[in-house]
Amino acid sequence: xxxxxxxxxxxxxxxxxxxxxxxxxxxxxxxxxxxxxxxxxxxxxxxxxxxxxxxxxxxxxxxxxxxxxxxxxxxxxxxxxxxxxxxxxxxxxxxxxxxxxxxxxxxxxxxxxxxxxxxxxxxxxxxxxxxxxxxxxxxxxxxxxxxxxxxxxxxxxxxxxxxxxxxxxxxxxxxxxxxxxxxxxxxxxxxxxxxxxxxxxxxxxxxxxxxxxxxxxxxxxxxxxxxxxxxxxxxxxxxxxxxxxxxxxxxxxxxxxxxxxxx
Numbered sequence: 543x544x545x546x547x548x549x550x551x552x553x554x555x556x557x558x559x560x561x562x563x564x565x566x567x568x569x570x571x572x573x574x575x576x577x578x579x580x581x582x583x584x585x586x587x588x589x590x591x592x593x594x595x596x597x598x599x600x601x602x603x604x605x606x607x608x609x610x611x612x613x614x615x616x617x618x619x620x621x622x623x624x625x626x627x628x629x630x631x632x633x634x635x636x637x638x639x640x641x642x643x644x645x646x647x648x649x650x651x652x653x654x655x656x657x658x659x660x661x662x663x664x665x666x667x668x669x670x671x672x673x674x675x676x677x678x679x680x681x682x683x684x685x686x687x688x689x690x691x692x693x694x695x696x697x698x699x700x701x702x703x704x705x706x707x708x709x710x711x712x713x714x715x716x717x718x719x720x721x722x723x724x725x726x727x728x729x730x731x732x733x734x735x736x737x738x739x740x741x742x743x744x745x746x747x748x749x750x751x752x753x754x755x756x757x758x759x760x761x762x763x764x765x766x767x768x769x770x771x772x773x774x775x776x777x778x779x780x781x782x783x784x785x786x787x788x789x790x791x792x793x794x795x796x797x798x799x800x801x802x803x804x805x
Contacts, residue, residue: 570765570778571798572726572746574705575664575696577650578804580611588800592682594793597627601641601682613651619644623674623683630790632677641674641683648694659699666692666709680791686716703728721751742767744778757787765798776800 568574570588578584584607592599600623607617621641627633645668652663668690674683692709707724726746732739744765751758765778778798785792 569703569705569726569728569746570744570767570776570800571748571763571780572705572724573666573694573707574703575648575650575662575694576660576698577612577615577648577662577664578609580609582609582804583607584609584802584804586800586802588798590682590796590798592679592793592796596630596632596790597625597636599626599679599682600624603641603644613649613653615646615648617646619646621674621682623677623679625677625679625683639675639677639683642685642688643671643673645669645671659697661697662695664694666690666694666707668692672715678790680718684716684718686713686718688713688716688718690722692722698728700734701730717752717754719753721753723749737771738769739771740769742769746778748780752787755788757791758784759787759791760784761793763798772803774802 568576586605586607587603588605589600589602592601601621602624603619603621605617605619607615609615620643622638623641624638626636646666648664648666650662650664654661670688670690672685672687674685676685677683688711690709690711692707694705694707696703696705698704705726705728707722709722711718711720711722713719724747726744729743729745731741731743734740744763744767746763746765748761748763749759760783761780762783763778763780765776767774767776776798777800780796780798782793
């Protein structure tokens with residue numbers, strides 16, 4: 543089962559590739575306020591293979607993004623979830639299912655450009671619909687509705703990039719309400735060229751405070767991204783630094799494989 547999961551994730555990721563990059567491309571596990579031009583249509587995927595003490599879970603989303611203008615993004619994320627429980631109350635259950643559908647909107651309300659640098663701010667909403675099975679797999683297939691609102695800010699130069707996000711997730715029918723704070727750093731390793739030929743390193747932190755259960759988790763992702771012309775390939779490994787949460791929310795590590803293509 544695990545070998546098939548890996549093969550399926552890698553093959554689907556390689557189908558959707560490419561992105562017109564800046565000095566460094568967009569973050570891997572975090573978000574960015576940097577947007578493409580109006581009228582752009584973007585197809586991308588970011589597969590997560592999550593390893594826990596309760597089993598191995600894979601989310602393979604097909605994400606369709608459209609920019610009607612240069613400061614607005616609307617998108618729909620169609621997730622395929624593979625689950626394999628090997629411990630706990632659902633031990634022995636495995637299969638493939640459609641996960642929780644996501645609808646996202648972003649509006650860039652502030653932008654200040656300088657020579658070789660830019661600072662931008664974005665208001666973001668992410669609505670998660672309960673289309674998945676009630677498997678209790680966080681951010682994959684919970685079967686619960688969630689509403690997330692946040693602010694995303696980012697500063698990018700030819701030498702480095704910094705992005706941050708602060709938001710709140712509300713789950714009316716569950717106990718997953720939380721405050722989220724993300725911080726990411728991008729470091730291009732090659733000099734800026736045109737056509738694009740860039741290798742980037744990413745250092746990304748994701749912290750979550752569960753307001754109903756008083757839990758806290760801090761995740762760190764180390765990523766690498768290669769962009770050449772219109773092609774972008776990226777991968778990251780995410781590990782927990784702090785896990786003061788219930789055992790069913792604990793993670794061992796996750797592997798991310800992502801690609802992008804914009805029209």
